[in-house]
Amino acid sequence: MTRSFSGIKPTGHLTLGNYLGAVRRWADVDQYASDALISVVDLHALTVEHDPARVRRLSRQAASLLLAAGLDPQRCTVFVQSHVDEHARLSYLLECTAADGEMRRMIQYKEKAARAQAVGESVRLSLLTYPVLMAADILAYGTDEVPVGHDQVQHVELTRDLAVRFNQRYGHVFTVPKATHPRVAARVMDLQDPTSKMGKSLGNGPGVVFLLDDADAVRRKVMRAVTDSGQDVAYDRESHPGVANLLEVLAACVHESPQVLADRYASYGALKKDTAEAVVELLRPLQKRHAELAADPAYVDEVLRVGAARARALARPLVDRAYRAIGLLPAS
Numbered sequence: 409m410t411r412s413f414s415g416i417k418p419t420g421h422l423t424l425g426n427y428l429g430a431v432r433r434w435a436d437v438d439q440y441a442s443d444a445l446i447s448v449v450d451l452h453a454l455t456v457e458h459d460p461a462r463v464r465r466l467s468r469q470a471a472s473l474l475l476a477a478g479l480d481p482q483r484c485t486v487f488v489q490s491h492v493d494e495h496a497r498l499s500y501l502l503e504c505t506a507a508d509g510e511m512r513r514m515i516q517y518k519e520k521a522a523r524a525q526a527v528g529e530s531v532r533l534s535l536l537t538y539p540v541l542m543a544a545d546i547l548a549y550g551t552d553e554v555p556v557g558h559d560q561v562q563h564v565e566l567t568r569d570l571a572v573r574f575n576q577r578y579g580h581v582f583t584v585p586k587a588t589h590p591r592v593a594a595r596v597m598d599l600q601d602p603t604s605k606m607g608k609s610l611g612n613g614p615g616v617v618f619l620l621d622d623a624d625a626v627r628r629k630v631m632r633a634v635t636d637s638g639q640d641v642a643y644d645r646e647s648h649p650g651v652a653n654l655l656e657v658l659a660a661c662v663h664e665s666p667q668v669l670a671d672r673y674a675s676y677g678a679l680k681k682d683t684a685e686a687v688v689e690l691l692r693p694l695q696k697r698h699a700e701l702a703a704d705p706a707y708v709d710e711v712l713r714v715g716a717a718r719a720r721a722l723a724r725p726l727v728d729r730a731y732r733a734i735g736l737l738p739a740s
Contacts, residue, residue, distance in 0.1 A: 425596035425606030435478030487715030
């Protein structure tokens with residue numbers, strides 16, 4: 409069976425975009441089709457200014473939501489990144505393999521650094537090097553496949569380059585993974601800006617539906633979603649991005665195609681109403697299960713403990729081999 413690795417950052421409350429774009433696929437497909445490791449990658453949350461207590465709180469919430477979404481710890485490995493030292497251990501070796509130039513060419517670094525510098529803020533070194541930590545997340549487990557959206561392909565390509573370079577210099581240690589683009593994933597855009605992804609770092613943004621939003625909040629956000637000029641309900645991402653986004657959300661909720669759904673609506677109002685109700689019903693069982701898990705933190709802690717132990721057992725021999733290969737003296 410192939411091995412896959414996926415991670416989610418606790419930098420904000422998880423959103424409908426996270427669920428429809430990745431988490432639901434992990435629960436419905438990946439944990440059955442592969443030896444899936446799914447991690448709350450909390451070390452990545454430290455690359456920007458953060459509140460330590462909030463990172464801890466969001467890490468626990470993210471783990472609980474992953475389980476509430478249907479991840480079965482008997483079928484997949486759910487763990488917190490910082491609980492497995494091998495991620496940080498391997499990251500330094502890969503920093504010694506990477507080049508400064510290729511780090512500075514990473515699109516997300518360039519965009520985030522430019523925004524920070526535009527307002528006179530400094531940029532943490534970890535923002536430059538975090539793609540190497542992401543590579544370590546993947547390579548530590550002999551991962552075969554990394555299911556990602558198109559915005560993460562550059563990071564997987566870097567991971568592949570580092571694996572090949574390390575293997576050529578020091579002997580074969582790493583499996584060279586490939587990015588996969590599962591068809592069942594949905595790309596959910598911000599309801600107030602349908603040209604931008606729905607992001608969990610936007611605080612209480614009116615265009616972001618969070619997984620723990622109550623029904624009234626979901627309805628309010630969807631009903632206030634930006635649409636387009638005109639009245640026609642047409643599925644066209646270029647000319648009707650707002651309507652197309654609503655159709656894609658509704659389609660993902662009810663498992664139909666947005667093109668077929670577009671023909672059923674004569675007004676934006678009816679489309680918004682049905683989309684809002686579909687999202688409310690989609691989130692209802694997840695929220696119910698999350699409430700149960702939040703009331704039983706000992707269970708969540710045990711799942712994460714067992715998951716970290718399994719992840720550690722998989723990663724440690726490979727990372728130890730990498731240490732030997734690069735020339736470090738084994739500990740006695």
